[in-house]
Structure formats: C-alpha cells, structure tokens
Amino acid sequence: MTGLPGAASTPARTVLASSDYFHAYAVVGLLAVVGVLFVAVAFGAGRLLRPVVPTPEKLLTYECGVDPVGEGWAxxxxxxxxxxxxxxxxxxxxxxxxxxxxxxxxxxxxxxxxxxxxxxxxxxxxxxxxxxxxxxxxxx
Structure with a gap:
C-alpha cells in the first residue's frame, strides 16, 4: 500500500478541502453578522440622536399632504x-x-x-x- 503514489495524502486533502469549504461559509456568516450589526447601530444612533417634539399635527395620520377625513376603513x-x-x-x-x-x-x-x-x-x-x-x- 505504501508504494501507491498519493495514497497517504488523500485523507489530508479531504480534510483540507472540507476545512476550506466551511471557511468560505464562515466568511459569508461573518459578513452577514457585520451587516446586521451595521444596520442595528445605524437605527439605534438615529433613534438616540433625533429630536422628539410631539405636536398634535405630527401625531395625525399623513395622507399625501391631505388632512384625513372620515373613517380609517376604505x-x-x-x-x-x-x-x-x-x-x-x-x-x-x-x-x-x-x-x-x-x-x-x-x-x-x-x-x-x-x-x-x-x-x-x-x-x-x-x-x-x-x-x-x-x-x-x-x-x-
């Protein structure tokens, strides 16, 4: 068995190939986590930095610049x-x-x-x- 070329290196290639395979998924997963964190931080910063001054006009339902008339069901x-x-x-x-x-x-x-x-x-x-x-x- 030792006389066959490449017989001993076959299991090592398989382990290396599966390691590279899962490494590619780890990179994609890490990129997804960074993307979600970026969006969460942006929304959180927007919520903390925005001015909050509620007025009756701001609490009305906005319908393309027209004051809402009638009931809400259409x-x-x-x-x-x-x-x-x-x-x-x-x-x-x-x-x-x-x-x-x-x-x-x-x-x-x-x-x-x-x-x-x-x-x-x-x-x-x-x-x-x-x-x-x-x-x-x-x-x-």
Whole structure:
C-alpha cells in the first residue's frame, strides 16, 4: 500500500478541502453578522440622536399632504392586486428570457431550448387567456 503514489495524502486533502469549504461559509456568516450589526447601530444612533417634539399635527395620520377625513376603513379594488400579480408574472417571464437566450445561442441546445420556451410561453398564454375570459383585465 505504501508504494501507491498519493495514497497517504488523500485523507489530508479531504480534510483540507472540507476545512476550506466551511471557511468560505464562515466568511459569508461573518459578513452577514457585520451587516446586521451595521444596520442595528445605524437605527439605534438615529433613534438616540433625533429630536422628539410631539405636536398634535405630527401625531395625525399623513395622507399625501391631505388632512384625513372620515373613517380609517376604505375599500380597495381587487383589480389593483390582479394587475400587480400579472405584472409579476410577466416580469418573471422577462427574467427567464435572459438565461434562455444564452443557452439558445450555445451549439447543440437550440431546438431543445426553443421547445422549452414555447411551452413556457404557452403556460403564460393560457393564464392570460383565463384572466381575459374571467373579465379581470377590464378596468370598468
């Protein structure tokens, strides 16, 4: 067994590789802790250094410069959320286009990625057609 080259050094390489592996995570963890501490110190300093002079005007609810009138409960149209949801769906679609375009340009992957993109766009089209049939896209 001693005649094999590198037989004795294999366990040492494994220990060294796992040590480097966990060292990388320790650096990321340390950076996260420093970031959280930085934000906590900034908020704490802001709280300690700000002037606190409460007045009746400052204690009112702020609504874009307009004095609040009526009760605090207001009905919100669900359509706003549906439009926001549709925006998120198409934003995800646009984000998916960039890696797809890079893989599509690679040799040997063109037809496969083209089929995958048409399947993905088909799912989006079915969802958009469903929303259109339900009348969600009509504003009035």
């Amino acid at each position: 009905h919100t149209q669900v359509r706003y959320y549906v439009y926001a949801f549709l925006y998120v769906i198409f934003a995800v679609d646009s984000i998916f286009l960039f890696p797809w375009a890079t893989v599509f340009a690679a040799p040997g992957y063109g037809a496969t990625t083209l089929v995958e993109m048409f399947i993905f766009l088909g799912f989006l089209a079915v969802g958009l057609l469903y929303a259109w049939k339900k009348g969600v896209l009509e504003w009035t």
